[in-house]
Amino acid sequence: MDYSIRAANVEDCKDISRMIMELAEYEKISEHVKITQRDLEQDGFSKNPFFHGIIAEVPEQHKTKDGHTKIGYALYFFSYSSWSGRAVFMEDLYVMPEFRGKGIGKALMSKVAQLGLAAGCHLLDFTVLDWNKSSLDFYHSQGCVDITANMGYHIMRCEGEALQHLAQP
Amino acid sequence: TMEYSIRAASVEDCKDIRRLIGELAEYEKVADEVTITQRDLERDGFSENPFFHCIIAEFYTAFPPHPTKKGYATYFYNYNTWCGRAIYMGDLYVMSEFRGKGIGRALMSKVAQLGRAAGCRQLNFTVMDWNKSARDFYLRQGCVDITANTGKHFMRCEGEALEHLAQP
Numbered sequence: 001m002d003y004s005i006r007a008a009n010v011e012d013c014k015d016i017s018r019m020i021m022e023l024a025e026y027e028k029i030s031e032h033v034k035i036t037q038r039d040l041e042q043d044g045f046s047k048n049p050f051f052h053g054i055i056a057e058v059p060e061q062h063k064t065k066d067g068h069t070k071i072g073y074a075l076y077f078f079s080y081s082s083w084s085g086r087a088v089f090m091e092d093l094y095v096m097p098e099f100r101g102k103g104i105g106k107a108l109m110s111k112v113a114q115l116g117l118a119a120g121c122h123l124l125d126f127t128v129l130d131w132n133k134s135s136l137d138f139y140h141s142q143g144c145v146d147i148t149a150n151m152g153y154h155i156m157r158c159e160g161e162a163l164q165h166l167a168q169p
Numbered sequence: 170t171m172e173y174s175i176r177a178a179s180v181e182d183c184k185d186i187r188r189l190i191g192e193l194a195e196y197e198k199v200a201d202e203v204t205i206t207q208r209d210l211e212r213d214g215f216s217e218n219p220f221f222h223c224i225i226a227e228f229y230t231a232f233p234p235h236p237t238k239k240g241y242a243t244y245f246y247n248y249n250t251w252c253g254r255a256i257y258m259g260d261l262y263v264m265s266e267f268r269g270k271g272i273g274r275a276l277m278s279k280v281a282q283l284g285r286a287a288g289c290r291q292l293n294f295t296v297m298d299w300n301k302s303a304r305d306f307y308l309r310q311g312c313v314d315i316t317a318n319t320g321k322h323f324m325r326c327e328g329e330a331l332e333h334l335a336q337p
Contacts, residue, residue: 117335153323
Protein backbone atom coordinates (compact mmCIF):
# COMPACT_ATOMS: atom_id res chain seq x y z
CA MET A 1 0.00 0.00 0.00
CA ASP A 2 1.17 3.50 -0.82
CA TYR A 3 1.69 5.90 2.05
CA SER A 4 3.76 8.96 2.86
CA ILE A 5 5.49 10.14 6.04
CA ARG A 6 5.78 13.89 6.51
CA ALA A 7 6.18 16.56 9.18
CA ALA A 8 2.91 17.55 10.82
CA ASN A 9 1.58 21.07 10.34
CA VAL A 10 -0.98 23.04 12.33
CA GLU A 11 -3.88 21.86 10.09
CA ASP A 12 -3.16 18.27 11.14
CA CYS A 13 -4.10 18.95 14.76
CA LYS A 14 -7.72 17.87 14.29
CA ASP A 15 -6.59 14.45 13.06
CA ILE A 16 -3.82 14.22 15.67
CA SER A 17 -6.39 14.92 18.38
CA ARG A 18 -8.67 12.22 16.95
CA MET A 19 -5.84 9.67 16.84
CA ILE A 20 -4.66 10.59 20.37
CA MET A 21 -8.12 9.61 21.59
CA GLU A 22 -7.97 6.36 19.60
CA LEU A 23 -4.54 5.55 21.13
CA ALA A 24 -5.83 6.42 24.62
CA GLU A 25 -8.74 4.02 24.14
CA TYR A 26 -6.31 1.30 22.99
CA GLU A 27 -4.20 1.93 26.14
CA LYS A 28 -7.36 1.96 28.26
CA ILE A 29 -6.87 5.48 29.63
CA SER A 30 -9.19 7.58 27.50
CA GLU A 31 -10.86 9.21 30.50
CA HIS A 32 -7.51 10.81 31.34
CA VAL A 33 -7.19 12.74 28.07
CA LYS A 34 -7.65 16.43 28.79
CA ILE A 35 -5.82 17.79 25.80
CA THR A 36 -7.73 19.54 23.00
CA GLN A 37 -7.07 20.33 19.36
CA ARG A 38 -6.45 23.94 20.45
CA ASP A 39 -3.79 22.85 22.97
CA LEU A 40 -1.99 20.92 20.23
CA GLU A 41 -2.07 23.93 17.90
CA GLN A 42 -0.62 26.21 20.59
CA ASP A 43 1.88 23.79 22.07
CA GLY A 44 3.19 22.20 18.87
CA PHE A 45 3.15 25.00 16.36
CA SER A 46 4.15 28.25 18.02
CA LYS A 47 7.61 29.76 18.44
CA ASN A 48 9.00 27.40 21.08
CA PRO A 49 7.09 24.17 20.52
CA PHE A 50 6.79 21.62 23.32
CA PHE A 51 6.67 18.81 20.76
CA HIS A 52 6.97 17.96 17.07
CA GLY A 53 4.79 15.64 15.03
CA ILE A 54 5.00 13.42 11.99
CA ILE A 55 2.01 12.07 10.07
CA ALA A 56 1.47 8.94 7.98
CA GLU A 57 -0.95 9.65 5.16
CA VAL A 58 -2.55 7.39 2.52
CA PRO A 59 -3.92 8.46 -0.87
CA GLU A 60 -7.67 9.20 -1.27
CA GLN A 61 -8.48 5.74 -2.68
CA HIS A 62 -7.35 4.12 0.61
CA LYS A 63 -9.17 6.47 2.98
CA THR A 64 -11.09 4.99 5.94
CA LYS A 65 -14.87 4.59 5.89
CA ASP A 66 -15.09 7.87 7.83
CA GLY A 67 -13.02 9.58 5.13
CA HIS A 68 -9.67 9.87 6.94
CA THR A 69 -6.42 9.83 4.98
CA LYS A 70 -4.23 10.64 7.98
CA ILE A 71 -3.90 7.18 9.49
CA GLY A 72 -0.90 7.30 11.80
CA TYR A 73 1.31 9.70 13.75
CA ALA A 74 4.27 10.03 16.06
CA LEU A 75 4.95 12.86 18.49
CA TYR A 76 8.47 13.54 19.71
CA PHE A 77 10.58 16.14 21.47
CA PHE A 78 14.25 16.59 22.24
CA SER A 79 15.50 15.59 25.65
CA TYR A 80 18.85 15.13 27.38
CA SER A 81 20.80 12.44 29.14
CA SER A 82 23.61 13.63 31.40
CA TRP A 83 25.44 10.40 30.53
CA SER A 84 25.45 10.71 26.75
CA GLY A 85 23.96 14.06 25.83
CA ARG A 86 21.33 14.86 23.22
CA ALA A 87 18.39 12.52 22.99
CA VAL A 88 15.05 12.35 21.20
CA PHE A 89 11.97 11.12 23.04
CA MET A 90 9.13 9.51 21.09
CA GLU A 91 6.03 10.31 23.12
CA ASP A 92 3.40 8.61 20.94
CA LEU A 93 3.47 6.13 18.06
CA TYR A 94 0.13 5.10 16.58
CA VAL A 95 -1.25 3.54 13.42
CA MET A 96 -5.01 3.01 12.96
CA PRO A 97 -5.84 -0.73 13.33
CA GLU A 98 -6.81 -1.39 9.70
CA PHE A 99 -3.42 -0.02 8.49
CA ARG A 100 -1.22 -2.08 10.78
CA GLY A 101 1.12 -4.83 9.62
CA LYS A 102 2.29 -2.80 6.58
CA GLY A 103 5.45 -1.30 8.03
CA ILE A 104 3.90 2.13 8.69
CA GLY A 105 4.68 2.07 12.44
CA LYS A 106 8.28 1.21 11.69
CA ALA A 107 8.42 3.95 9.03
CA LEU A 108 7.18 6.53 11.55
CA MET A 109 9.67 5.38 14.20
CA SER A 110 12.44 5.32 11.61
CA LYS A 111 11.66 8.93 10.72
CA VAL A 112 11.93 9.95 14.39
CA ALA A 113 15.29 8.13 14.55
CA GLN A 114 16.50 9.94 11.40
CA LEU A 115 15.41 13.33 12.72
CA GLY A 116 17.09 12.56 16.04
CA LEU A 117 20.39 11.54 14.45
CA ALA A 118 20.26 14.63 12.19
CA ALA A 119 19.96 16.77 15.34
CA GLY A 120 22.99 15.06 16.91
CA CYS A 121 21.06 12.77 19.26
CA HIS A 122 22.62 9.53 20.53
CA LEU A 123 19.49 8.05 22.07
CA LEU A 124 15.88 7.46 21.07
CA ASP A 125 13.82 6.96 24.24
CA PHE A 126 10.16 6.09 24.68
CA THR A 127 7.83 4.09 26.93
CA VAL A 128 5.66 1.04 26.47
CA LEU A 129 3.11 -0.63 28.74
CA ASP A 130 4.37 -4.00 29.94
CA TRP A 131 1.17 -5.83 28.95
CA ASN A 132 1.41 -4.56 25.36
CA LYS A 133 3.15 -7.68 24.05
CA SER A 134 2.84 -6.93 20.33
CA SER A 135 4.46 -3.50 20.84
CA LEU A 136 7.19 -4.94 23.09
CA ASP A 137 7.99 -7.62 20.50
CA PHE A 138 8.13 -4.99 17.73
CA TYR A 139 10.47 -2.76 19.74
CA HIS A 140 12.73 -5.66 20.70
CA SER A 141 12.92 -6.65 17.01
CA GLN A 142 14.23 -3.12 16.30
CA GLY A 143 17.06 -3.58 18.82
CA CYS A 144 15.53 -1.48 21.60
CA VAL A 145 16.34 -2.31 25.20
CA ASP A 146 14.05 -2.25 28.20
CA ILE A 147 15.80 0.09 30.66
CA THR A 148 13.17 -0.59 33.33
CA ALA A 149 13.74 -4.36 33.15
CA ASN A 150 17.55 -4.10 32.79
CA MET A 151 18.44 -1.26 35.17
CA GLY A 152 15.41 -0.87 37.38
CA TYR A 153 14.42 2.57 36.03
CA HIS A 154 11.03 3.60 37.35
CA ILE A 155 9.10 6.50 35.85
CA MET A 156 7.86 8.86 38.56
CA ARG A 157 5.35 11.68 38.36
CA CYS A 158 4.26 14.62 40.50
CA GLU A 159 1.03 16.42 39.55
CA GLY A 160 -2.09 18.13 40.88
CA GLU A 161 -2.06 19.15 44.54
CA ALA A 162 1.24 17.38 45.20
CA LEU A 163 2.88 19.48 42.46
CA GLN A 164 1.39 22.70 43.84
CA HIS A 165 2.63 21.77 47.30
CA LEU A 166 6.09 20.87 46.04
CA ALA A 167 6.34 24.25 44.28
CA GLN A 168 5.95 26.05 47.66
CA PRO A 169 9.41 27.19 48.79
CA THR B 170 25.86 27.69 59.43
CA MET B 171 26.16 27.12 55.72
CA GLU B 172 24.10 29.53 53.65
CA TYR B 173 23.12 28.46 50.19
CA SER B 174 21.13 29.71 47.26
CA ILE B 175 19.43 28.05 44.32
CA ARG B 176 20.12 29.80 41.03
CA ALA B 177 20.05 29.21 37.30
CA ALA B 178 23.32 27.75 36.00
CA SER B 179 25.43 29.75 33.57
CA VAL B 180 27.92 28.50 30.98
CA GLU B 181 30.80 29.03 33.44
CA ASP B 182 29.25 26.39 35.72
CA CYS B 183 29.74 23.59 33.18
CA LYS B 184 33.02 22.41 34.66
CA ASP B 185 31.34 21.92 38.05
CA ILE B 186 28.19 20.44 36.45
CA ARG B 187 30.35 17.82 34.69
CA ARG B 188 32.02 17.00 38.02
CA LEU B 189 28.65 16.67 39.78
CA ILE B 190 27.30 14.51 36.92
CA GLY B 191 30.27 12.20 37.42
CA GLU B 192 29.56 11.97 41.17
CA LEU B 193 25.87 11.18 40.56
CA ALA B 194 26.82 8.52 38.01
CA GLU B 195 29.17 6.89 40.57
CA TYR B 196 26.34 6.90 43.12
CA GLU B 197 24.01 5.29 40.52
CA LYS B 198 26.76 2.76 39.67
CA VAL B 199 26.87 3.81 36.02
CA ALA B 200 30.09 5.86 35.91
CA ASP B 201 31.29 3.81 32.88
CA GLU B 202 28.26 5.00 30.87
CA VAL B 203 29.11 8.70 31.07
CA THR B 204 30.62 9.94 27.81
CA ILE B 205 29.41 13.54 28.03
CA THR B 206 32.00 16.32 28.20
CA GLN B 207 32.10 19.84 29.64
CA ARG B 208 32.10 21.09 26.04
CA ASP B 209 28.89 19.15 25.27
CA LEU B 210 27.21 20.76 28.28
CA GLU B 211 28.32 24.25 27.20
CA ARG B 212 26.99 23.73 23.70
CA ASP B 213 23.81 21.86 24.59
CA GLY B 214 22.71 23.85 27.62
CA PHE B 215 23.74 27.40 26.80
CA SER B 216 23.23 28.10 23.13
CA GLU B 217 20.18 29.50 21.35
CA ASN B 218 17.95 26.41 21.51
CA PRO B 219 19.15 24.55 24.59
CA PHE B 220 18.45 20.84 25.02
CA PHE B 221 18.36 21.23 28.79
CA HIS B 222 18.38 23.77 31.61
CA CYS B 223 20.19 23.54 34.90
CA ILE B 224 19.90 24.95 38.42
CA ILE B 225 22.70 24.96 40.97
CA ALA B 226 22.76 24.88 44.76
CA GLU B 227 25.60 27.16 45.67
CA PHE B 228 27.12 27.53 49.12
CA TYR B 229 28.95 30.42 50.70
CA THR B 230 31.40 29.63 53.44
CA ALA B 231 31.70 32.29 56.10
CA PHE B 232 35.47 32.46 55.90
CA PRO B 233 37.12 32.60 53.45
CA PRO B 234 34.09 33.80 51.49
CA HIS B 235 33.93 31.89 48.23
CA PRO B 236 31.08 30.11 46.46
CA THR B 237 31.09 26.35 46.05
CA LYS B 238 28.65 24.34 43.98
CA LYS B 239 27.35 21.37 45.89
CA GLY B 240 24.18 20.30 44.14
CA TYR B 241 22.32 20.58 40.86
CA ALA B 242 19.24 19.63 38.93
CA THR B 243 18.73 19.49 35.19
CA TYR B 244 15.36 19.78 33.49
CA PHE B 245 13.71 20.30 30.12
CA TYR B 246 10.22 20.78 28.84
CA ASN B 247 8.34 17.92 27.32
CA TYR B 248 4.81 16.83 26.48
CA ASN B 249 2.22 14.35 27.53
CA THR B 250 -0.61 13.75 25.09
CA TRP B 251 -3.11 13.23 27.92
CA CYS B 252 -2.61 16.52 29.72
CA GLY B 253 -0.21 18.61 27.70
CA ARG B 254 2.81 20.57 28.86
CA ALA B 255 5.14 18.82 31.27
CA ILE B 256 8.53 19.41 32.83
CA TYR B 257 11.06 16.62 33.05
CA MET B 258 13.69 16.58 35.78
CA GLY B 259 16.71 14.77 34.32
CA ASP B 260 19.09 14.79 37.30
CA LEU B 261 18.81 15.73 40.96
CA TYR B 262 21.95 15.50 43.07
CA VAL B 263 23.37 16.90 46.29
CA MET B 264 26.92 16.04 47.42
CA SER B 265 26.77 13.48 50.20
CA GLU B 266 28.07 15.68 53.03
CA PHE B 267 25.32 18.24 52.31
CA ARG B 268 22.35 15.90 52.36
CA GLY B 269 19.61 15.90 54.96
CA LYS B 270 19.38 19.72 54.97
CA GLY B 271 16.47 20.15 52.58
CA ILE B 272 18.63 21.13 49.61
CA GLY B 273 17.37 18.31 47.38
CA ARG B 274 13.81 19.34 48.08
CA ALA B 275 14.69 23.00 47.43
CA LEU B 276 16.15 22.09 44.01
CA MET B 277 13.14 19.92 43.12
CA SER B 278 10.79 22.63 44.37
CA LYS B 279 12.46 25.13 42.04
CA VAL B 280 11.94 22.79 39.08
CA ALA B 281 8.27 22.44 40.09
CA GLN B 282 7.91 26.25 40.30
CA LEU B 283 9.53 26.76 36.90
CA GLY B 284 7.30 24.09 35.41
CA ARG B 285 4.12 25.58 36.80
CA ALA B 286 5.18 29.04 35.62
CA ALA B 287 5.48 27.59 32.10
CA GLY B 288 2.01 26.04 32.28
CA CYS B 289 3.13 22.49 32.98
CA ARG B 290 0.74 20.11 34.76
CA GLN B 291 3.25 17.35 35.44
CA LEU B 292 6.78 16.98 36.72
CA ASN B 293 8.21 13.69 35.44
CA PHE B 294 11.50 11.95 36.25
CA THR B 295 12.98 8.48 36.84
CA VAL B 296 14.50 6.74 39.81
CA MET B 297 16.32 3.40 40.06
CA ASP B 298 14.16 0.90 41.91
CA TRP B 299 16.99 -0.10 44.29
CA ASN B 300 17.50 3.52 45.38
CA LYS B 301 15.26 3.24 48.42
CA SER B 302 16.20 6.55 50.07
CA ALA B 303 15.50 8.46 46.84
CA ARG B 304 12.21 6.62 46.25
CA ASP B 305 11.10 7.30 49.83
CA PHE B 306 11.98 10.99 49.44
CA TYR B 307 9.96 11.25 46.22
CA LEU B 308 6.97 9.39 47.66
CA ARG B 309 7.05 11.79 50.67
CA GLN B 310 6.73 14.66 48.18
CA GLY B 311 3.51 13.10 46.87
CA CYS B 312 5.02 11.62 43.70
CA VAL B 313 3.62 8.43 42.25
CA ASP B 314 5.47 5.50 40.73
CA ILE B 315 3.99 5.26 37.22
CA THR B 316 5.98 2.12 36.41
CA ALA B 317 4.71 0.29 39.51
CA ASN B 318 1.14 1.53 39.05
CA THR B 319 0.61 1.19 35.28
CA GLY B 320 3.35 -1.12 34.03
CA LYS B 321 4.95 1.62 31.94
CA HIS B 322 8.49 0.65 30.93
CA PHE B 323 11.26 3.02 29.83
CA MET B 324 12.75 1.89 26.51
CA ARG B 325 15.87 2.99 24.67
CA CYS B 326 17.36 2.60 21.21
CA GLU B 327 20.99 3.62 20.68
CA GLY B 328 24.25 2.88 18.87
CA GLU B 329 24.06 0.49 15.92
CA ALA B 330 20.41 -0.32 16.57
CA LEU B 331 19.53 3.39 16.30
CA GLU B 332 21.51 3.80 13.07
CA HIS B 333 19.84 0.72 11.64
CA LEU B 334 16.38 1.94 12.65
CA ALA B 335 17.05 5.27 10.91
CA GLN B 336 17.57 3.49 7.55
CA PRO B 337 14.46 4.02 5.39
